[in-house]
Amino acid sequence: MAEKNKGAKNTRKSRMIALSTTEKEYVFTNPLDRKVKYMGETIQIKLYEDPNGFSYVLWKNKKYPLEIIEKNQNKYTVMLNGVWHSFTIETPFSLKRKKFLESQAGTSSSVTIDAPMPGKIVEVLVEEGADVKAGEPILILEAMKMQNEISSHVDGVIRKIAIRQNDSVMKDDLLIEIEKH
């Protein structure tokens, strides 16, 4: 028991980093303690749940509603005041290792275009092997009575088309793989 408590105490005292999608590092020390430190300074953040079932954080006398909308191992998406933010939670050690691995792997060359919403493929506008520019429409997805153009967000070559015209797709289904230039 004593051993376990010791381990937990280490968690309380440890330093943890939330790494945003824009690679911004938010460093917190003692995240479970009253005296949580952010970037070395002690700050006071209060978390509440109101009688209506909303969670909110009180910060400098202002209320910010928040909820976790996705959580998978160390990957988090938190919605705060209607805007979502994605992070991976790292320890100083794991962050160092992550950076090292990334420097070894070079830049990842392939990106996937996933279905942003459930719907039906109306038309595929590209073929495998075709060159695409960022912003160029690559397929048309019909959802909620609207035909939506789905565009590539990178310059590259179409490596794989995983869907066909008239296919129904679920959210996050792989549609197209693009090899980045």
Place this chain on the structure above:
Amino acid sequence: MKIKSILIANRGEIAIRIMRTARRMGIRTYAIKTAKEPNAWYLDEADDIIDFSECLSDTPEFLDIERIIHAVRENNIDAVHPGYGFLAENPIFARRCEEENINFIGPSSEVIYNMGNKTVAKDIARKNNVPLLRGSKGTLLNADYARRFANAIGYPVILKAAAGGGGRGMRVAENEEEVERMYNLASNESAKAFNDPAMFIEKYVAQPRHIEFQILADKHGNIVHLGERECSIQRKHQKLIEESPSPALDPELRETMGNAAVDIAKGVGYFSAGTVEFLLDADRKFYFMEMNTRIQVEHPVTEMVTGIDLIEQMIKVAQGEKLPFAQKDIRLKGHAIEFRINAEDVQSGFSPSLGTIEKISWPESKNVRVDTGVRDGSVITPYFDSMIAKLIVYGEDREKALQESSNAIRKFWIKGTKTTLSFCRAVLQNRNFRKGNFNTSFLSSELKIHYHSEPEEEMLAAFFAVFDFARDLEEAEGKKLNVEKGKNITPWLLNKRLR
């Protein structure tokens, strides 16, 4: 003839909004229940429910004209209010009501047909000397014809479905390369949505304002306009924020445009509530766009500044009553802004966000009106459009209305789905919007980031993620939180433990 019962052939917030006025007038209300949302709130607000749960055809329930007509006959209902949407704009439905002696709360089927077909509507505007944009007089044969026509009148051009509405079946082409692709996109969309692929083309005014006039007319030839609505804050021709009055109009221009709107409505023999839409260019020249022959989503801003209940007037006109006021009696007082709250992920290009509304709450105040069809536990389905609520805010003037809006949005909390509230905040933060200096290109050219978040907000979100992760880790390490003793609960989690 006095209407004693109404079938509301619609769902969501507009069904509830119509029922409230009907109930106040002592009219019995009927709603249609579908299998797509059997527990929706609007059903609880109705006096009686007609069950369309059993699927009889591929036609969506609210578009199934014969089934609706049959239900009205079977239940001996006096009248039908179609709300807004495809059914309201379908002349065949209004015609069937007329044939069956059912009081259709809206204009005549002939007027719906004439105004719904935009080429006919333009002829009527032309005859009444209302300015129009250069474009095709009739519908286009095909994409190649569209390209040749566009080359002749010059770019940019807009391709519009002859039967379109609500932003569907509409595309802008900036150059010759785009025009055929855009024609096909819009035409396919229109074929699916309205069963009509016919398109027409016109010169596209870059950066116009969208100004529309609310019309109210009775069956005795009396007609008034209730001022304008400024609807320039749009995304892909879908309105997102509307206000009345428009910061761009002065009394003189309001009178000129209002008279033009009245002339068009008179020219077609209009009765009931309707909306005449105009484009207003940078030189304050205006052009007739189209007339919507139904109640509009954004009607509440007009109600707030005129004090007139438009649904009540629609019902009274349908009963054959005369308008209780003339143009000189109409006064616009104060300023109202409507924010459409859609279940959409602004940060992922406004893609639909499905799920369950776990919690929804807003600040109650005399200056805040919320029209919504959702409550705690409501499910957002892919079957209907993504609008879940309308927040309408009133102020003595625009400045005060903006201030009230910021406060109201801050306190408008929704848990369980992503919404356009973050977009509304971004617009309210924008200097040019606050100054009233904007047009329909606001989203693409002025508002670089479509949501608003203070730098500190990301830090707070980051903290919450770290906190949750650390707590899970602590629990995984075998140390269960001891609630009774309370000594291991983080001290600043004051009210109640999260999760």
